[in-house]
Amino acid sequence: MVGWMRVNLFNAWHNSAMTVMAGIALALALWFGLGWIIFEANWSVVPTLGGRIIIGQYNIEAACPGQNCFWRPQAALLLVTALLGMAWAVAGGGVTKRIALVVGGVAAAFAFLPYGLDRMGLDVRLLLLANLPALAVGWALARYTRLGSASWIAILSVLAFILTLVLLRGIPGVPLLHPVSVIYWGGLMLNLLLAIAGIALSFPVGIVLALGRRSRLQIVKLMCIVFIETFRGVPLITLLFMSQVLVPLAFPENFPQNSLVRAAIVITLFSSAYMAENIRGGLQSLHPGQVEAARALGLPGWQTTLFISLPQAIRNVIPPIVGQFISLFKDTSLVYIIGMLDVVEISRAFIQGNPEYLANAKELFIFLALVFWVFTYGMSYVSRRVEQHLGVGER
Incomplete structure (x- = not known):
């Protein structure tokens, strides 16, 4: 030392x-x-907000009259921990194991929060504790069944996300699944849903835009350039406001409006424009000899791009790609402009509506900053481990 x-x-x-x-x-x-x-510091404002930091107004009487809908986000969390258990079994340990154990352990630890049973019932605590068995079940499924492969985990992740949306939205006429309007979705749950959808969709869209901008077809190239430069040149908050005010004008008055879908689309398109430039930078960094060698072997253009150029380009630009994912996650807090109560906005509204907590605003927002830092540092940590595994910057 x-x-x-x-x-x-x-x-x-x-x-x-x-x-x-x-x-x-x-x-x-x-x-x-x-x-x-x-x-x-007086941190009492954090436990006072309690579950609203996580799910916003999702479980209030107006959102779910006559029912307790708190179990639905918890059921979605069980799906996540089960998938993490499967990923742990497939990866065999390392960072995946640590993430799975941290998520399952923290979720189960929330069951022991010092709230009375009138505020946090026994059913809520049992569902939180069930994250540890769910982690074990996911690990066993991947270990002892045919589901133990990366492709199956990817498919099940998409199905789990769709099932989560169905659970949260509800189905008319189905017992215990009373429809809950998206205007009541909020808290950290809303930020995570928008971030997951944006990350999962902006990455492939960005790849398509990057390839289109390098295309020899001039009309395709021009369309991609116009799209990229338009979305990169307009602030996200302006695009969100336009989606709320201008887009509904293009549809009939009785056409169903969904602010969550509009926000997800805008965030995805905005992020995909930046993602396209990151991918294009990776493609331009490759030596021309890579493509020439593929042509000498007789590979067609699409195979050269898909199997040779694109994997190397993505490997070279992992840091800016993850940086864009982190920026996207933080940008989800801008949905307040269209009236959605994300974790930051619902905290601000609580402080504004409860003057006795005005003096504790700094404690609350420091806590929120710590929450965002935990998620962003987690993404950064995973990025570094992936870079080490792939030898980025070393070979």
């Missing part, structure tokens, strides 16, 4: 001076920061 410090922190006078100044600044930040967090 002493040798490492001498080599890396005190190997020259200027490096030593910077180390000392950084250490002093860090010590002061920890002293005053931790002192405020432990002795002065």
Whole structure:
């Protein structure tokens, strides 16, 4: 340890001076920061909001009259933990195992929150605890059945997402599945749904746009350029506002409107424009000899692109791709402009509607910043492990 410090922190006078100044600044930040967090901050606003941070107004009486709909988001969480268990079995450990155990363990730990049974019933606690068995069931399914492959996990993930939307939306006439309007969807659940949909859809759309921009067909190339430059040149908040105000004008008055779908489409298209440029940069970084060698082997153009150029291009631009995913996740908080109560907006509305908590606004938003940081750091961590596995920057 002493040798490492001498080599890396005190190997020259200027490096030593910077180390000392950084250490002093860090010590002061920890002293005053931790002192405020432990002795002065009032964190009671966080447990007061409670489940609304997670699901927003989904379980209020107006959204689900005469029923307890809280079990539906929890059932969706069980699907997620089961899929993580399957991914753990297929990957055989490593980062996938750690993510699965953290998600299952944290979800189960919420069952022991110090709330009374009148606020957090026994059924809610049991469903949260069921995440650990769900993790084990998913692991066993992938381990001892034919479902233990990456392709099956991808298919089941799509089906689980669709089933989640059906559960949350409800089905008219079906017991325990009273329809819940999307205007009541909110909290972190809304941010995650929009982020998952945006990430899953913007990636393939971005690939198509990148290939189209490099196409020799001038009309295809022009259309892709216009799309990319239009969506990159307009702020996301403007596009969301336009989707809410202008798009309904193109449909009849009695046409069903769905703000969640419009927000998901806008976020996906906006992110796909940036994704296209990231992919195009990866394609341009490849040596022309790759394509020439494929042509010498007699491979047609589509096989050259699909099996040679595109995999290498994606591998080269993993950092900006994940950076775009992180940006997309944070941008989901902008849906407040169309009246949707994401985790940030519902917290702001709570503070504004309860003046007694105005003094605790900073504690609440620091907590929300920590929540966003956990998710974004998780994506960054997975990205680094993927880069290490693929040897990005090493070969």
